[in-house]
Amino acid sequence: MKLLLVLLTVLAVVWLLRGARRVPPPARRDSAPAPDSSGRAVQTLARCAHCGMHLTSADSEQHAGQPYCSPAHRQAGPRTPFGRV
Numbered sequence: 001m002k003l004l005l006v007l008l009t010v011l012a013v014v015w016l017l018r019g020a021r022r023v024p025p026p027a028r029r030d031s032a033p034a035p036d037s038s039g040r041a042v043q044t045l046a047r048c049a050h051c052g053m054h055l056t057s058a059d060s061e062q063h064a065g066q067p068y069c070s071p072a073h074r075q076a077g078p079r080t081p082f083g084r085v
């Protein structure tokens with residue numbers, strides 16, 4: 001029984017360490033697309049802080065560090081699970 005507990009603890013630690021490495025890098029929010037290694041411009045996707053619609057960073061409206069799809073949603077502000085902030 002003790003061996004099973006030790007084995008489960010080791011597996012949990014390995015699982016947690018593997019999960020920590022899978023965290024993606026934070027999305028870039030600059031509007032100018034950066035060229036990739038082939039020299040082509042790369043578009044980054046942004047998600048509207050109000051409705052969640054995905055759009056390119058160049059098409060989004062930035063306000064207070066948040067991307068928005070339209071002026072109406074920029075004025076409405078970010079949506080939270082508990083309503084407006």
Ligand SMILES: [Zn+2]
Pocket residue numbers: 048049050051052053068069070073
């Ligand atoms: Zn929106």
